[in-house]
Amino acid sequence: HGGALPAVVGRVETKLLSFPPVKGIVFGNWGEASEDTHKLVDALATSRARVAEPQSTKKGRNMSEEGVKSLAVSHIRKKLGVAAVRAQCITLLGRLEVKGPGAVSAKERRRRALEQE
Numbered sequence: 001h002g003g004a005l006p007a008v009v010g011r012v013e014t015k016l017l018s019f020p021p022v023k024g025i026v027f028g029n030w031g032e033a034s035e036d037t038h039k040l041v042d043a044l045a046t047s048r049a050r051v052a053e054p055q056s057t058k059k060g061r062n063m064s065e066e067g068v069k070s071l072a073v074s075h076i077r078k079k080l081g082v083a084a085v086r087a088q089c090i091t092l093l094g095r096l097e098v099k100g101p102g103a104v105s106a107k108e109r110r111r112r113a114l115e116q117e
Contacts, residue, residue: 027084033077041080045072 009017023036033041049069054062063071 027081027088029088031081031085033080033084037080041073041076044076045069048072 023040024034025037025040026034027037046069049065049072052068055068056062
C-alpha cells in the first residue's frame with residue numbers, strides 16, 4: 001500500500017505503528033465487560049473523584065475520595081451496561097427486518113432434514 005514493497009514498512013504502516021495499542025472496550029452477550037473496559041471505568045471514576053467537590057453522606061459527613069470513586073464506578077458501570085445491552089437489542093431487533101418469509105421456510109426445511117436423519 002502506498003507504493004511500499006512487500007516486507008517493507010511503508011508510510012501507512014509507519015503511521016499506524018505510531019499510535020498507542022488499541023484497547024478492547026467490548027461487552028458480551030449479557031452486558032459483561034472486558035478487562036480493558038474495567039480499566040477505563042476505573043480511570044474515569046478516579047478522575048471524577050479527584051475533581052469532584054467534597055460530597056457528604058446522609059449523616060452529613062464528608063465522603064473520602066475512595067467513597068466518591070466507589071459511587072462513580074457504580075454509576076458508570078450501570079450506564080455503560082445498560083447502553084451495551086440496549087445497543088445489542090437494537091442490533092438484534094434490526095436483523096429481524098431482513099428475515100422475511102424465507103426464514104420461515106428455511107426453518108421448516110431444517111426441521112424436515114432433522115426428521116429424516
